[in-house]
Amino acid sequence: MVIQNYPRTGTGETPFKLAYGTEARLPVETGSPSHRVTNFDEVSNIEGLRTNLELLDEVRDRAVGKMESYKEKTKLYFAKKTRIREYAAGDLVLRDTEASDPANQGKLQPNWEGPYIVKKVIRPGTYKLNYLSETEVPNTWHGTRLRKFYQ
Template identity: 65%
Template sequence: MEIDNSPNWMTPFINYLEKGELPEDKGKAQRLKAKALKFFIEEGILYHRTFSSPILKCIGPEEAQYCLMEVHEGICGDHISAKALAHKIIRQGYYWPTILRDAIDFVKKCKECQLFSNVTRMSPVLPSSVLSTIPFAVWGIDIMGTFPRARGDLSTGETPFKLAYGTEVMLPIEVGSPSHRAINFDEIANEEGLRTNIELIDEVRDQVVARMEKYKEKTKEHFSKKSRVKNFQVRDLVLRDTEASDPTMTGKLIPRWEGPYKVKEVLWPGTYKLMNMDESEIPNTWHGLRLRKFYQ
């Protein structure tokens, strides 16, 4: 390939080693002198000394891109991970200072690697709390008694019947075998107590709602840790889970993803309409769990 001789990261080292040129800034000059101890020039080529590898040939951006492509997806390439790719290039005798970062970017944009990457099952959207302002509509008829208590003070602590009528229900067993409160029943005192409870029920309900809100927030925080937020915008390029579009497309040699496609519309967080690259619409809506960003 043709060598690019335009200025790049090697230029300051070559100028210093060949001509003794240093930057005007004293700090930069000192750092350059320290780094230059690891380099030397032989027959016009800059080399880098290492402790664990052979002497490495220093290369510019164009040669670096060629090395990344050849080692990763060339004749003997096997689409290895970014860190393995950087190590393999070094073992084959080449060096530039951003080799690991460039390898990460290159692998991230490799289409074949993206098509065969694992399908994550983590939620792409954060959970949201749903709190009803009408407890009885949510809980229904009380046939279970008091709900089991959550840890701490996060449970309601009250039965649905009490939240609806202001007092606890008399259980059927108390009719056949009277309990202490049934034996000592006073109709007049009971009527006064029921009326008092009705007057106080709003305060009890407010306390329960506050406890439920706190419980919902704790629950949301717990499940948010298991979410990996993915927010796609209109015209973003995405890949689609192959199995989601065709459940019969399974097997070790079949790509896990297909595409790329464009996001046509964001219906609501985590749900999207897609279109082909020629902008023809794709039927159905697609959940963010079945999509991943495509890099190019």
């Protein structure tokens, strides 16, 4: 007979334990005698449940710490894959059409439009653009949505 474990969260704890402070009994344990059932002592069980409830906040805090650690590791993993693109005022760039006009997307549509002139660097990674006719492009643009234009 195979006993299936309850699903565990990313913190290694079951949702039942995070909610109630103790592990639930498996359905198999209710029908057939197991070590847990045959050695049951009501007094020590009540004391154990009280102890588990007292320690529940620590279990939850540890679970929150593990979740935060996991999120930080995930963020660092994906941050390694991003390339920061730096442009200076006067550079020619292409603009991502998905960012400029999300409704005009299709398999055969161009992915980039332009060229545009970088008018001003607002802060690292954020740029103000001009058309080649020197009129200003509305909004600011993030460097991930721009690509250097080579003539």
